[in-house]
Amino acid sequence: MTDDTAATLSERAERTPGDSIPGQARVVSAVAAGGSPPPLGGLRAYGLAVLSGLLYFLAFPGVDVWPLSFVALAPLMLALRHQPTRRATGLGWAAGFTMTMAGFYWLLGMLKTFSGFSTPVCLVFMALLCGYQGGRIALLGFLYGRATQRGWRAGPVFALAFVASELLYPLLFPWYFGATVHQVPALTQVAELGNPILVGLVLVAANLSVVELIAARLDRRPANRRMVAALLAVPAVAAVYGLVRIHQVDARVAEAPKAQVGVVQANMSLMGKRHDPGEGLRRHLELTRSLVAQGPLDLVAWSETSVVSPAQEDMANFEYPARFTRLLGVPTIFGAVLYRDVPDERQYVLFNTALLADKSGQIRGRYDKTYLLAFGEYLPFGDTFPVLYDWSPNTGKFTPGTALGALPLGDHKVNVHICYEDVLPAFVNKMMRADPANLLVNITNDAWFGDSTEPWIHLALSKFRAIEQRRFLARATNSGVSAIIDPVGRVVRHTETQQKEAIRGEIAWLDSRTPYNLWGDAPWWLATALVLVMSFVKQDRLRAARRYSGSRLN
Numbered sequence: 001m002t003d004d005t006a007a008t009l010s011e012r013a014e015r016t017p018g019d020s021i022p023g024q025a026r027v028v029s030a031v032a033a034g035g036s037p038p039p040l041g042g043l044r045a046y047g048l049a050v051l052s053g054l055l056y057f058l059a060f061p062g063v064d065v066w067p068l069s070f071v072a073l074a075p076l077m078l079a080l081r082h083q084p085t086r087r088a089t090g091l092g093w094a095a096g097f098t099m100t101m102a103g104f105y106w107l108l109g110m111l112k113t114f115s116g117f118s119t120p121v122c123l124v125f126m127a128l129l130c131g132y133q134g135g136r137i138a139l140l141g142f143l144y145g146r147a148t149q150r151g152w153r154a155g156p157v158f159a160l161a162f163v164a165s166e167l168l169y170p171l172l173f174p175w176y177f178g179a180t181v182h183q184v185p186a187l188t189q190v191a192e193l194g195n196p197i198l199v200g201l202v203l204v205a206a207n208l209s210v211v212e213l214i215a216a217r218l219d220r221r222p223a224n225r226r227m228v229a230a231l232l233a234v235p236a237v238a239a240v241y242g243l244v245r246i247h248q249v250d251a252r253v254a255e256a257p258k259a260q261v262g263v264v265q266a267n268m269s270l271m272g273k274r275h276d277p278g279e280g281l282r283r284h285l286e287l288t289r290s291l292v293a294q295g296p297l298d299l300v301a302w303s304e305t306s307v308v309s310p311a312q313e314d315m316a317n318f319e320y321p322a323r324f325t326r327l328l329g330v331p332t333i334f335g336a337v338l339y340r341d342v343p344d345e346r347q348y349v350l351f352n353t354a355l356l357a358d359k360s361g362q363i364r365g366r367y368d369k370t371y372l373l374a375f376g377e378y379l380p381f382g383d384t385f386p387v388l389y390d391w392s393p394n395t396g397k398f399t400p401g402t403a404l405g406a407l408p409l410g411d412h413k414v415n416v417h418i419c420y421e422d423v424l425p426a427f428v429n430k431m432m433r434a435d436p437a438n439l440l441v442n443i444t445n446d447a448w449f450g451d452s453t454e455p456w457i458h459l460a461l462s463k464f465r466a467i468e469q470r471r472f473l474a475r476a477t478n479s480g481v482s483a484i485i486d487p488v489g490r491v492v493r494h495t496e497t498q499q500k501e502a503i504r505g506e507i508a509w510l511d512s513r514t515p516y517n518l519w520g521d522a523p524w525w526l527a528t529a530l531v532l533v534m535s536f537v538k539q540d541r542l543r544a545a546r547r548y549s550g551s552r553l554n
Contacts, residue, residue: 037082037218037219038082039081039082039083039084039087040078040079040081040083042087044079045079045083045087045091046079046090046091046094048075048076048078048079048091049075049076049079049091049092049094049095049098050094050095050098051075052072052073052074052075052076052079052095052098052099053094053095053096053097053098053099053102054098054099054102055068055071055072055075056072056073056095056098056099056103056177056180057098057099057102057103058072059072059180060099060103060175060179060180060457061179061180061182061453061456061457061459061460061461062103062453062454062456062457063103063453064183066180066181066182066183066184068180069177069180069181069203069206070203070206070207070210070235071206071207071210072180072207073177073203073204073207074207074210074211074214076091076092076095076137076141077154077158077207077208077211078211078214078215078218079091080092080141080144080145080148080154080158081154081215082148083145084145084149085142085145085146085149086145087145088141088142088144088145089138089141089142089145090138090141091141092137092138092139092140092141092142092144093131093134093135093137093138093141094134095134095137096133096134096135096136096137096138097130097131097134098134099134099137100130100133100134101126101127101130103453103457104130104133104173104454105452105453106449106450106452106453106454107126107129107130107173108122108123108126109449109450109452110448110449110450111125111126111129113270113448113450129172132172133171133172133173135169136165136166136169136171137165139161139164139165139168139169140158140161140162140164140165141161143157143160143161143164143165143531143532143535144157144158144161146534146535146536147160147161147531147534147535150534150535150536150537150538150539151538151539151540152534152539155208155212155227157531157534158204158208159201159204159205159208160527160528160530160531160534161531162177162200162201162204163197163201163524163527163528163531164527164528164531164532166196166197166200166524167197167521167524167525167528168528172373172374173420174420174423174424174461175423175457175461176195176196176197176199176200176461176464177196177200177203177204178191178195178196178197178198178199178200178202178203178464179196179199179457179460179461179464180203181199181203182460182461182463182464182489183460185242185246185488185489185490186238186239186242186243186246187199187202187235187238187239187242188242188463188464188467188489189238189241189242189245189246189467189488189489190202190238190241190242191464191467191468191489191516192245192467192468192470192514192515192516193514193515193516194515194516194523194524195425195426195429195464195468195516195521196425196461196464197521197524199238199464201234202234202235202238203235205231205232205234205235206231206232206234206235208231209227209228209231209232212224212227212228212231213228245488246488249470249487249488250488252470252510252512253486253487253508253510256508256509256510257508257509258506258507258508258509259298259299259412259439259506259507259508259509260295260296260297260298260504260505260506260507261297261298261299261300261301261439261472261474261484261504261505261506261507262288262291262292262297262299262300262301262330262502262503262504263300263301263474263475263476263482263483263484263493263495263502263503263504264284264287264288264291264300264301264302264303264306264476264482264502265287265303265476265477265478265479265480265482265495265499265500265501265502265503266280266283266284266287266302266303266306266478266500267283267478267479267480267498267499267500267501268280268283268447268478268479269447269479270445270447270448273305273308273445273447273478274308277307277308277309280306280307280308281306281307281323281324283500284302284306284307284334285324285327285328287500287501287502288300288302288328288330288332288502290502291502291504292329292330294504297330297504298330298331298409299330299331299332299333299409299414299439299441299474300328300330300331300332300333301332301333301334301441301443301474301475301476302332302333302334302335302443302476303335303443303444303445303476303477303478303482304335304352304354304418304419304443304444304445304477304478305335305336305337305352305445305478306334306335306336306443306476306478307320307324307334307335307336307337308337309337310337310338310339310350311336311337311338311339312338312339312340313338313339313340313351316336316338316355316363316366317362317363320336320355320357320361320363321357321361321362321363325357325361325362325363326360326361327361328357328361329359330359331356331357331358331359331409332356332357333354333355333356333407333414333416333441333443333476334354334355334357334443335352335353335354335418335443335445336353336354336355337350337351337352337353338350338351338353338368339351340399344386345386346382346386346397348397349397349398349399350397350398350399351368351369351398351399351401352368352369352372352377352398352418352419353366353367353368353369353401354366354367354369354407354416354418354441354443356407356408356409356414356416364407364408364409365406365407365408365414366407367401367403367405367407367416367417367418368399368400368401368402368403369398369400369401369417369418369419369421370400370401370402370404370421370427371400371419371420371421371424371427372398372400373419373420377398378397378398378399378400382397383399404430404431404434404435405434405435406431406435406436406437409439412437412438412439412509413435413436413437413438413439414437414438414439414440414441415428415431415432415435415437415439415440415441415471416441416442416443417431417440417441417442418442418443418444419443419444419445420444420458421442422440422442422444422458422461422462422465422473422475423458423461423462425464425465425468425516425521426520426521428440428465428468428469429468429469429516429517429520430520432469432517433517433520436511436513437471438471438509438510438511439471439472439473439474439507439509440465440466440469440471440472440473440474441473441474441475441476442462442465442473442474442475442476443475443476443477444458444475444476444477444478445477445478445479446458446477446478446479446480447478447479451497451498455477455479455480455481455497456481456497458481459475459481459483459491459494462475462485463485463489463491464489466485466486466487466488466489467487467488467489468514468516468517469487469514469516469517470487470510470512470514471487471510472484472485472486472487472507472508472510473485474507477495479497479498480495480496480497480498480499481494481495481496481497482494482495482501482503483495483503484503484505484507487508487510492505493505
């Protein structure tokens with residue numbers, strides 16, 4: 001590049017409005033001095049971002065081409081190099097939007113089922129929802145652009161921005177990049193140290209090594225072999241750690257007291273549950289009897305709202321034994337709908353509840369779902385302004401639970417969570433810290449999503465709760481996938497989707513605590529605070545402040 005060309009580009013950068021001026025000026029200066037090349041142009045950069053979204057989708061549960069997770073983020077990383085904040089944000093959003101539109105295709109069917117609107121209208125709503133969900137990776141791009149423009153090194157910044165985006169961004173349907181390797185137990189065991197975010201960071205390291213090799217070629221410089229070796233060592237060390245921990249956990253399971261657990265999948269259609277609740281109850285009773293006939297059971301789990309007919313909460317302890325629980329002859333966790341009268345425009349509120357009946361049929365424990373689905377189970381601000389329910393009569397009037405206690409089962413305790421609560425690491429960890437339990441149970445109804453990849457995605461995400469807490473996890477779903485998962489995250493038994501089926505398996509009662517149970521997300525909050533500082537404070541300014549502080553002390 002000639003001096004005249006560099007000067008022309010510098011003048012153009014200085015005339016560019018917005019906060020991208022410093023970043024553009026640095027890149028131009030670097031090029032003029034023979035340093036790094038300028039950022040990729042819009043078409044090529046966005047093409048790479050879309051490619052990342054597609055690779056992310058292909059690696060994600062449902063398609064499960066998991067080896068792609070080692071390179072899926074590399075195109076986005078290359079596209080982000082030297083980009084100003086605005087474009088970096090847009091590139092992140094393009095990758096996130098592409099991934100969610102492809103990977104969450106089942107949202108279209110769910111929206112049609114729930115709203116009753118036409119396909120074109122639901123497609124617009126789906127695009128809006130995926131546009132919002134894609135904001136998670138847009139946040140990554142924003143933080144990356146801000147911090148790198150302020151002089152911080154790209155690799156560490158990307159890793160920290162990745163952590164912040166997975167921790168901070170609120171999602172209607174949560175997911176984690178680490179779930180792409182849910183089928184590889186050797187790589188998922190680090191979740192006991194830091195949930196799926198740590199698993200994702202292991203994969204980020206592999207992606208960064210690929211980027212270093214490609215970037216060196218593009219920049220016409222030697223690759224930093226030590227950096228590449230160190231980055232590739234991260235998944236290698238994680239795999240060795242995983243193999244060691246798998247052996248240790250299996251040994252602990254072998255020595256622990258055992259129990260037999262059954263899971264019932266009645267496979268009632270979404271509307272069929274409501275229109276014929278008697279048939280749903282008949283199927284659950286029939287399948288439970290078939291499990292009991294195979295041998296003694298210590299616990300049976302039914303799905304979310306498996307008993308869909310509402311009962312007044314004050315009468316539940318009398319009504320359910322009279323109706324069916326005394327006929328079961330085995331401790332059973334079942335999903336119910338309880339209601340409470342309220343003196344306002346709502347008239348009543350509902351609770352999405354899990355109840356535990358003992359062998360005699362008496363109700364011994366109750367858990368009310370805490371994380372409700374907005375606009376489906378409740379209206380935001382509906383408790384404060386009940387008149388909103390008059391404007392949206394199809395929205396449920398559910399109220400979140402407040403108690404996080406485990407349910408008693410003889411000498412043991414069971415931690416129960418409902419629906420997508422089992423994909424929330426911090427929430428389940430909070431429950432287990434509040435009242436430690438020996439077994440995890442999730443009850444779910446994924447019939448909203450039909451015979452799609454969503455039930456398999458849900459199963460894949462839930463596996464990490466078993467690893468984080470080192471407990472067996474029994475999942476009872478209405479239409480699949482029901483499963484029994486061991487403390488290593490392996491599926492011991494599972495059903496197929498859209499089938500009436502019951503399974504049983506052996507579990508172990510475990511009680512040890514994991515590092516993640518002890519410190520939770522504290523490391524990720526520190527990493528997030530660090531990248532936020534880097535996004536607003538220039539590196540040279542921080543160094544100057546340190547030098548000044550050191551001189552004052554001397």
